Amino acid sequence: MTERESEQEQENHMPENAAESAPAKPQTVPVVAVVLAAGFGTRFDPNNPKQLVSVGGKPIVCWSIEAFETNARVSDIIVVVNPQVRGEVERLIDEAGYPKVRMIINGGRERVDSTAAALTALADAGIPANAKILIHDAVRPFVEQRSIDGCIDALDELDAATVAYASTDTVLLTEFRDGRKVVRQVPDRPHTFRAQTPQAFRFDTIRHAYELASADPGFHPTDDTRVVVDYMPDSAVAVVDGSESNLKITTMADIPAAERIAAQRLGLPAMTSATVSNAFGPEATGAPMGPVDPVTGAPANMSHMTREEAKARMHAIFAQAASRMGR
Numbered sequence: 001m002t003e004r005e006s007e008q009e010q011e012n013h014m015p016e017n018a019a020e021s022a023p024a025k026p027q028t029v030p031v032v033a034v035v036l037a038a039g040f041g042t043r044f045d046p047n048n049p050k051q052l053v054s055v056g057g058k059p060i061v062c063w064s065i066e067a068f069e070t071n072a073r074v075s076d077i078i079v080v081v082n083p084q085v086r087g088e089v090e091r092l093i094d095e096a097g098y099p100k101v102r103m104i105i106n107g108g109r110e111r112v113d114s115t116a117a118a119l120t121a122l123a124d125a126g127i128p129a130n131a132k133i134l135i136h137d138a139v140r141p142f143v144e145q146r147s148i149d150g151c152i153d154a155l156d157e158l159d160a161a162t163v164a165y166a167s168t169d170t171v172l173l174t175e176f177r178d179g180r181k182v183v184r185q186v187p188d189r190p191h192t193f194r195a196q197t198p199q200a201f202r203f204d205t206i207r208h209a210y211e212l213a214s215a216d217p218g219f220h221p222t223d224d225t226r227v228v229v230d231y232m233p234d235s236a237v238a239v240v241d242g243s244e245s246n247l248k249i250t251t252m253a254d255i256p257a258a259e260r261i262a263a264q265r266l267g268l269p270a271m272t273s274a275t276v277s278n279a280f281g282p283e284a285t286g287a288p289m290g291p292v293d294p295v296t297g298a299p300a301n302m303s304h305m306t307r308e309e310a311k312a313r314m315h316a317i318f319a320q321a322a323s324r325m326g327r
Contacts, residue, residue, distance in 0.1 A: 029130050032127065032133050033068035034080065037061045038082045052089070055255065055262045056265065065101065065138075066096075067136075073152050080114045081107060090104055112219070133201050140247065142261050147243065147246065159235050160237040161199070162200070162225040162237055163199070164239050165196055167189060170189055194242075206227070209227045
């Protein structure tokens with residue numbers, strides 16, 4: 001019996017009332033959220049990094065971290081940052097005290113470089129090959145818990161999954177012909193979706209896909225799912241229901257919609273205008289303060305840790321998860 005079959009077998013033998021008595025299916029492998037906050041957002045405001053902008057009184061990056069922090073099935077979080085804003089992100093995480101944030105690492109010039117940096121850090125930490133990895137854009141601050149759970153569940157059947165939202169518009173596939181852009185194909189609308197995040201993978205799947213892609217000089221995808229689709233075409237990618245509220249904040253024009261969603265989440269009256277400001281102070285509320293790490297008993301914040309200390313911590317966490325698999 002394979003490890004994956006063993007996991008499924010354990011879940012199949014849960015008591016009939018388990019769905020009522022437990023908040024979520026138990027996980028026998030680490031579930032690691034990688035929050036990508038390394039972009040600088042030149043389309044947004046070159047002088048005002050969008051991941052630090054306050055929406056609903058809370059920095060965008062904190063909304064995204066908390067989405068995974070509050071999910072009982074997510075065991076660990078890695079935050080990938082732009083070195084230019086690392087100090088502020090570390091301070092926000094330090095003040096909030098998110099207990100699942102194990103590591104803060106620098107990202108790269110492009111999104112794929114940031115994902116590759118996270119995968120290398122996880123490999124260095126000894127993560128199991130069958131661990132579940134959820135890669136999420138920090139500038140999608142309102143991902144729903146059902147989408148996160150859907151990704152985790154999908155990896156019990158397939159090696160990859162992506163959150164996506166059905167397109168309500170007709171999608172046109174184009175090409176250049178004689179110097180002019182023309183329509184090449186019009187796909188049937190029921191088969192067209194807008195890709196969102198998180199995008200989820202078994203660790204060995206996404207790691208191997210990136211290894212294959214790195215040998216291709218034309219490798220420039222902006223999406224982790226595409227790396228698997230292009231370089232591991234035999235690996236099916238499940239589609240998990242997304243939502244219209246899981247918007248990506250790309251330009252200033254997205255802020256009013258983000259403020260409306262934040263107000264709904266917080267149970268507040270809808271704001272009549274968007275307030276765009278860096279939120280580095282106590283207004284970033286709603287996060288637990290000063291928690292203790294459940295594995296080591298040490299303060300949960302890791303922003304002050306060296307790379308070696310972080311790796312040792314990750315080793316301990318993953319070793320504990322691996323030991324539970326045999327019980």
